[in-house]
Amino acid sequence: MTSFPTIASAARDIAAKRVSPVELMKDHLARSEKLNPALHAFIRFTPEIALEQAKAAEARQTAGALRGPLDGIPVAHKDIYETAGVTTTGHSRVLEHHVPKADSAVVRRWREAGAVMLGKLATHEFAWGGPSFDLPWPPARNPWNTEYFTGGSSSGTGAAVAAGMILGGTGSDTGGSIRGPASLCGIAGIKPSYGLCSRTGVLPLSQSLDTTGPMAWTVEDCALLLDAMTGHDPADPSSANRPRPDLLSGLNGGVKGLRIGVIRHFHEDDCKVSPGMAAGIAHLTSTLAAQGAEIRDVKLPPLADFNAAGWLILAADAYAVHENWMREKYRAYGEFLRERLAVAATITAADYIQAQRRRRELCEAVAAAMTDCDLLVTAAQPGEARPIHQMTKWASFEVPNFTIPFNLTGQPALTVCTGFGAGGMPVGAQIVGRPFEDATVLHAGQAYELAAGWRAQRPAMAA
Amino acid sequence: MAQPLDKAHFEALMAQAGLDLTEAEKEGIRAASAHIQAAAARVRTPREVSVESATIFTLKGASA
Numbered sequence: 337m338t339s340f341p342t343i344a345s346a347a348r349d350i351a352a353k354r355v356s357p358v359e360l361m362k363d364h365l366a367r368s369e370k371l372n373p374a375l376h377a378f379i380r381f382t383p384e385i386a387l388e389q390a391k392a393a394e395a396r397q398t399a400g401a402l403r404g405p406l407d408g409i410p411v412a413h414k415d416i417y418e419t420a421g422v423t424t425t426g427h428s429r430v431l432e433h434h435v436p437k438a439d440s441a442v443v444r445r446w447r448e449a450g451a452v453m454l455g456k457l458a459t460h461e462f463a464w465g466g467p468s469f470d471l472p473w474p475p476a477r478n479p480w481n482t483e484y485f486t487g488g489s490s491s492g493t494g495a496a497v498a499a500g501m502i503l504g505g506t507g508s509d510t511g512g513s514i515r516g517p518a519s520l521c522g523i524a525g526i527k528p529s530y531g532l533c534s535r536t537g538v539l540p541l542s543q544s545l546d547t548t549g550p551m552a553w554t555v556e557d558c559a560l561l562l563d564a565m566t567g568h569d570p571a572d573p574s575s576a577n578r579p580r581p582d583l584l585s586g587l588n589g590g591v592k593g594l595r596i597g598v599i600r601h602f603h604e605d606d607c608k609v610s611p612g613m614a615a616g617i618a619h620l621t622s623t624l625a626a627q628g629a630e631i632r633d634v635k636l637p638p639l640a641d642f643n644a645a646g647w648l649i650l651a652a653d654a655y656a657v658h659e660n661w662m663r664e665k666y667r668a669y670g671e672f673l674r675e676r677l678a679v680a681a682t683i684t685a686a687d688y689i690q691a692q693r694r695r696r697e698l699c700e701a702v703a704a705a706m707t708d709c710d711l712l713v714t715a716a717q718p719g720e721a722r723p724i725h726q727m728t729k730w731a732s733f734e735v736p737n738f739t740i741p742f743n744l745t746g747q748p749a750l751t752v753c754t755g756f757g758a759g760g761m762p763v764g765a766q767i768v769g770r771p772f773e774d775a776t777v778l779h780a781g782q783a784y785e786l787a788a789g790w791r792a793q794r795p796a797m798a799a
Numbered sequence: 800m801a802q803p804l805d806k807a808h809f810e811a812l813m814a815q816a817g818l819d820l821t822e823a824e825k826e827g828i829r830a831a832s833a834h835i836q837a838a839a840a841r842v843r844t845p846r847e848v849s850v851e852s853a854t855i856f857t858l859k860g861a862s863a
Binding site for chain 2: 648
C-alpha cells in the first residue's frame with residue numbers, strides 16, 4: 337500500500353527528523369518516473385537540481401535550521417514558470433530551446449523556502465492551446481482514468497498532484513486553469529486575488545486576467561504553498577502593494593456565522609451541470625450549513641455575460657502577446673492555439689473596449705451581491721472529466737465556463753473536491769471570496785474538506 | 800447564434816494580421832468567428848454614449 341504524505345504531514349515528519357528530505361525526494365522522483373509514461377504530467381525532470389536541493393534541505397534539517405513547512409518538500413512547476421538554466425517552453429515548439437537566465441519570482445520564493453524542484457510540468461500550449469497532440473510533448477492524462485482529460489491549462493500539475501508524484505505545484509489561472517484541472521483531477525487549487533502573487537517571469541496569456549497560484553492535494557497544503565508565494569513585487573505592475581495576508585493562523589477556525597451565497601442560477605439554469613457536480617455542490621453547502629454557516633441564494637448577471645466579456649478580453653490580450661510570433665512562426669504553434677489566436681485577430685478595438693466596460697459593470701454587480709455575503713459557491717466545471725479525444729478546438733467558446741467570472745473580478749476562488757460522479761470521476765466546486773480575503777476562502781475550504789473525508793481516496797493507478 | 804464574418808471581411812483581417820492560411824483553415828476559423836461576433840454583441844449592453852469605458856487611467860505623480 338502506497339503512502340501519500342501531504343505537505344503538512346511531511347513537514348511535521350521532516351521537522352521531527354522522522355523523514356529524510358533526500359529519501360522523500362527520491363521516492364517521489366522514482367514514482368514520477370514510473371507513472372509519467374502513462375500520465376505525461378512532466379515534460380522534463382530535473383534530478384540533479386532535485387538532489388542538490390534535497391541535500392541542502394537535509395543539511396538544514398540536521399543543523400536544526402529548517403526554513404519552514406516547505407523545506408524539503410517535492411514540488412514541480414508548470415512550464416510557463418521560468419526556471420534559471422532549465423528549459424522553459426510553454427509546452428510549445430515556439431520556445432522549445434528557451435533557457436531563462438533567472439527564476440520566476442514564485443519559483444524563487446519556493447526555492448528560498450526550501451522546496452525541492454523535481455521538474456517542469458505539462459501545460460496547454462502557452463496556457464491556452466490544448467489538449468493538443470501535435471506538440472513536442474503529449475498532453476497530460478487524468479490519473480483517475482488515463483483516457484480522460486485533465487482539464488487545462490495546468491494539466492500536468494493537476495495530474496501530478498492527484499497521482500502523488502509531487503506534493504504540490506504551480507499553476508496559473510487566466511480563465512480557470514487552476515480551478516478546472518483541480519476539479520477534474522480531484523485536488524485543491526486556488527486562484528488567489530489578482531495582484532496577491534507575483535507574475536514576474538511567468539509567460540503571459542492575458543495580463544489583466546493572469547494569476548499565479550498553487551495546486552495540492554489538500555486545502556491546507558494550498559494554504560502553505562500560497563503563503564510562500566505572496567508579497568509585493570515591484571517588478572510586476574499588477575502586484576498589489578499591501579501587507580502579506582495571514583493565511584494560516586485561522587485555517588481551522590471554521591465557518592460559523594459566515595454568510596455563503598449560492599449562485600444557483602449559474603449551475604441550475606444558465607448551464608445545468610451534471611448530477612455528480614450538482615450533488616457535490618449540495619454536499620458542500622449542507623456540510624458548511626451544518627457547521628454554522630448561513631446559506632442563501634444570490635443572483636448575478638447571467639453566466640453567459642461573464643463568458644462573453646471574459647473570452648473577448650482573454651483572446652484579444654493573448655493575440656496581442658503572440659502577434660509577432662503568429663506572423664513569423666505560425667506553423668510552429670499547435671493547431672489548437674494558432675487557430676484560436678487567429679480567430680482572436682477578428683476582435684476589434686471597439687469589441688475589446690466594450691468588453692472591458694461590461695467587465696466593470698459585472699464587477700460592480702458581484703461586489704453588490706457580496707455586501708450580504710462573505711463567500712460565494714458555484715460549480716467549477718459543468719461536470720466530470722470527458723474523454724480527452726472528445727475535446728474540441730473551439731471548446732473555450734462552446735462550453736460555458738464557471739471560472740472565468742472570477743478572473744474578470746479578480747476575486748480569490750478555490751476549487752475543493754466535492755466527491756465523485758459518473759464513472760467514478762471526481763468533481764469540485766468553487767468557493768469564492770471578496771478581493772484579498774483569500775484566507776476566508778481557505779478557511780471554508782478547510783472546514784469542508786476535513787468534514788467531507790474525500791481525501792482518503794486516490795486514483796487506483798497511483799495506489 | 801451570430802453569423803460568422805463574411806468571407807471578404809475575414810480574409811482582409813487575416814491579411815492584416817499577416818497570417819498565411821490554407822483554404823481549409825480559413826473556413827474553419829471563419830466559422831469560429833461566429834463565437835466572437837456573439838460575444839461582441841453580448842457585451843454591448845444598453846448605455847449612455849457618454850458612459851466612461853474601463854480604459855480611463857489615473858495620473859501618477861501629479862501635483863495637487
